[in-house]
Amino acid sequence: MGTPNTLSNLLFVNAVRPRSMSPVQQRRNKLSNKLWEQIQLARSQIEHTHFVVKRRVTVKDVEGNYKSIERPKRIKPWWFMSSDGSLCLSVFYGSKRIEIVPEKTSIRAANMTDLIAVLDLLKSETEAGSLDVAIEKASGALKMNFNKNR
Known part of the structure; x- marks a missing residue:
């Protein structure tokens, strides 16, 4: 059992958990997650290991039943060798x-x-809101591309 003044050491506040995330924060999180994948992919290339992210997909089997299975997600590297032989990185949103x-x-x-240091910096700047x-x-x-197809 704790000491009687244990609760008095805590800072109590009135706060309500938000029901949904703002669109700005959703976009930050999306880019931050993609940057994390690129960092892990670059580290795996340096260490000569495989980096695999699994995702859940629903497939229909032979009998017509739907099953949820895990499949490896294809991750394309955002870096490339330019025509002058230098290593370049392009950042993508979608x-x-x-x-x-x-x-x-x-x-x-x-x-x-x-490259990993650059990706780490971009990830921290994304989370701080510098790239909003x-x-x-x-x-x-991206939204314009979706709307012109309708």
Whole structure:
């Protein structure tokens, strides 16, 4: 049993848990998760291991029953070797390339270790909200693609 003044050491507040997340926070989380996947993919390439993210999908079997199974998720690396031989990174939100700096779509990295440092920095800046304008622009471009098909 605890001491009598244990509860008095706690800070009690009136707070209500939000029912839903704001769209801005949802976009931040989406990009942050994708950046995490890219960091893990880059680390696995350096360490010569496999990185697999599983996702649940529902499939119909031979008898016509639906089953939920896990399948590996295909993760495409966002980095590439440019024509001058340097390692470059493009950040994507969905299928749209994000312009973090206006008119610039790629970030140059010296090597794979530097690439991981760049991805870590981008992830922390995304979570802090520094990339909200760029994410909003890419999100709007994605929405335009969906709306013109209707």
